Amino acid sequence: MRLTLQVWRQPGPASAGEFVRYDAPDITEHMSFLEMLDVVNDRLIREGKEPIAFDHDCREGICGACGMMINGVAHGPSKGTATCQLHMRSFSDGDEIWIEPWRATAFPVVRDLVVNRSALDRIIASGGFISAPTGAAQDGNAIPIAKQDADESMDAAACIGCGACVAACPNGSASLFTGAKITHLGLLPQGQPERYRRALKMVAQMDLEHFGSCTLFGECQEACPKDISIDVISRMNRDFLVAAVKEREERSVAGAG
Amino acid sequence: MRWVLTLYRSTIGKKVIMAVTGLIGVGFVLAHMVGNLQVFIGADKLNSYGAMLHGPLNELVWAQRVVLIGAVLLHVLMAWQLTRLSKAARPVAYGRKVPQVSTLASRTMRWGGVLLLVFIVLHILHFTAEKFDPAGWAGRLDAAGHRDTYGNIVASFHIWWVALFYIVAMAFLGLHLFHGAWSSVRTLGFAKPSPNPLHRQVALAVAVIVWLGFTLVPLGVVVGLVK
Numbered sequence: 001m002r003l004t005l006q007v008w009r010q011p012g013p014a015s016a017g018e019f020v021r022y023d024a025p026d027i028t029e030h031m032s033f034l035e036m037l038d039v040v041n042d043r044l045i046r047e048g049k050e051p052i053a054f055d056h057d058c059r060e061g062i063c064g065a066c067g068m069m070i071n072g073v074a075h076g077p078s079k080g081t082a083t084c085q086l087h088m089r090s091f092s093d094g095d096e097i098w099i100e101p102w103r104a105t106a107f108p109v110v111r112d113l114v115v116n117r118s119a120l121d122r123i124i125a126s127g128g129f130i131s132a133p134t135g136a137a138q139d140g141n142a143i144p145i146a147k148q149d150a151d152e153s154m155d156a157a158a159c160i161g162c163g164a165c166v167a168a169c170p171n172g173s174a175s176l177f178t179g180a181k182i183t184h185l186g187l188l189p190q191g192q193p194e195r196y197r198r199a200l201k202m203v204a205q206m207d208l209e210h211f212g213s214c215t216l217f218g219e220c221q222e223a224c225p226k227d228i229s230i231d232v233i234s235r236m237n238r239d240f241l242v243a244a245v246k247e248r249e250e251r252s253v254a255g256a257g
Numbered sequence: 258m259r260w261v262l263t264l265y266r267s268t269i270g271k272k273v274i275m276a277v278t279g280l281i282g283v284g285f286v287l288a289h290m291v292g293n294l295q296v297f298i299g300a301d302k303l304n305s306y307g308a309m310l311h312g313p314l315n316e317l318v319w320a321q322r323v324v325l326i327g328a329v330l331l332h333v334l335m336a337w338q339l340t341r342l343s344k345a346a347r348p349v350a351y352g353r354k355v356p357q358v359s360t361l362a363s364r365t366m367r368w369g370g371v372l373l374l375v376f377i378v379l380h381i382l383h384f385t386a387e388k389f390d391p392a393g394w395a396g397r398l399d400a401a402g403h404r405d406t407y408g409n410i411v412a413s414f415h416i417w418w419v420a421l422f423y424i425v426a427m428a429f430l431g432l433h434l435f436h437g438a439w440s441s442v443r444t445l446g447f448a449k450p451s452p453n454p455l456h457r458q459v460a461l462a463v464a465v466i467v468w469l470g471f472t473l474v475p476l477g478v479v480v481g482l483v484k
Contacts, residue, residue: 008352069354071355072353073355098353100351103349104347105345170347171343172347173343173346203269204267210345210346212347213269213342213343214269215366217364218359218363218454219356222357229451230443230455231450231451234443237272237444238446240446244260245260
């Protein structure tokens with residue numbers, strides 16, 4: 001296949017960027033999207049030019065490293081896949097493909113298609129965990145979990161933190177991401193002790209990172225490579241509302257050890 | 258009461274305020290619509306209904322107005338703040354961005370909302386304050402000595418641009434409700450997990466009922482059903 005690419009090139013975080021046109025004459029439909037970029041980069045390097053920088057790691061859709069806006073759609077036209085799992089057979093010979101990085105205040109461009117997604121890490125660090133006592137793990141069967149809860153929790157836990165939800169959201173909101181984490185932990189018994197504090201802290205951090213607010217466009221759900229449902233946003237809001245009402249001062253005066 | 262501040266300071270809390278004030282609005286427009294439809298029963302019915310609202314029910318109406326004005330002000334203030342936050346969240350626009358599943362209704366919430374605000378002000382000036390008076394009907398009374406709202410309706414909607422403005426505004430109200438009646442419930446966290454979370458039959462019904470119910474009045478005048 002012969003393709004024309006319009007790729008966002010930006011040398012660094014502070015520099016201006018622009019779309020640059022590249023010819024890709026030697027692409028086969030069996031290549032993944034990232035392999036297609038590898039081929040283009042190979043030629044750029046041989047020509048002594050700077051290759052296109054893009055994030056990638058596992059290339060099997062589970063790490064969340066890759067991700068770019070492809071023809072105006074996060075992760076491209078194939079639903080429920082990350083960019084690495086998108087194959088060139090989704091395109092036709094002669095196509096022009098526009099490629100640009102996730103755009104959000106919270107995701108500053110590092111270079112070309114690479115953005116800094118540490119904001120998502122900081123949301124996790126603010127409360128997306130459980131505090132478990134050390135020692136031997138107890139028998140898993142000793143903690144009964146309803147099938148439906150386990151299923152919903154696992155669906156939310158599938159989030160790979162790629163940031164496509166933020167990228168696709170017209171408001172640049174991280175509600176699907178944060179909601180997924182809150183749902184994943186909030187449905188399991190292990191997540192209960194910190195459930196409401198978690199909702200408060202993670203939502204506060206999400207706001208601090210300058211993500212926009214959710215207006216339920218639904219674009220995030222469509223963009224998510226793991227098909228995470230906007231139901232998680234309702235659950236986040238519910239937990240946050242209950243948490244805001246139940247909130248009490250943390251007591252740490254000469255307390256329990 | 259710290260929770261009020263916690264809510265006000267967070268984007269979710271602001272959305273919750275929008276959802277609650279929006280649902281108050283939904284309740285109001287449904288009641289208002291039913292009141293309006295009396296126009297099809299006749300002039301006496303509608304004008305005496307108006308006289309009842311401004312007479313024996315006056316205090317109740319004022320209490321409701323206070324709630325509604327508060328709700329509209331909060332709704333607009335929160336929309337303003339959240340829109341600014343959202344614009345700031347993506348200062349650099351995409352070169353290409355193709356909406357996938359977002360509805361026209363959801364994408365017109367902001368500008369449609371501005372149009373509805375303009376409509377609300379003009380509409381109150383038109384039929385309540387009678388200061389905006391395109392038909393020259395202000396202060397006219399009917400045979401029973403009631404304010405002749407019926408006559409004002411018929412005369413006003415015979416003016417093409419007044420009818421058009423009302424009909425267009427009501428189309429936007431329908432769109433606003435199609436998204437708002439659904440999303441407010443989700444924002445408040447009441448929605449149960451669903452295999453198709455974007456489906457919204459109830460909101461569709463509310464939007465169609467409100468849109469039709471309000472549009473029938475100017476349309477009825479235009480086609481000569483109400484005269």
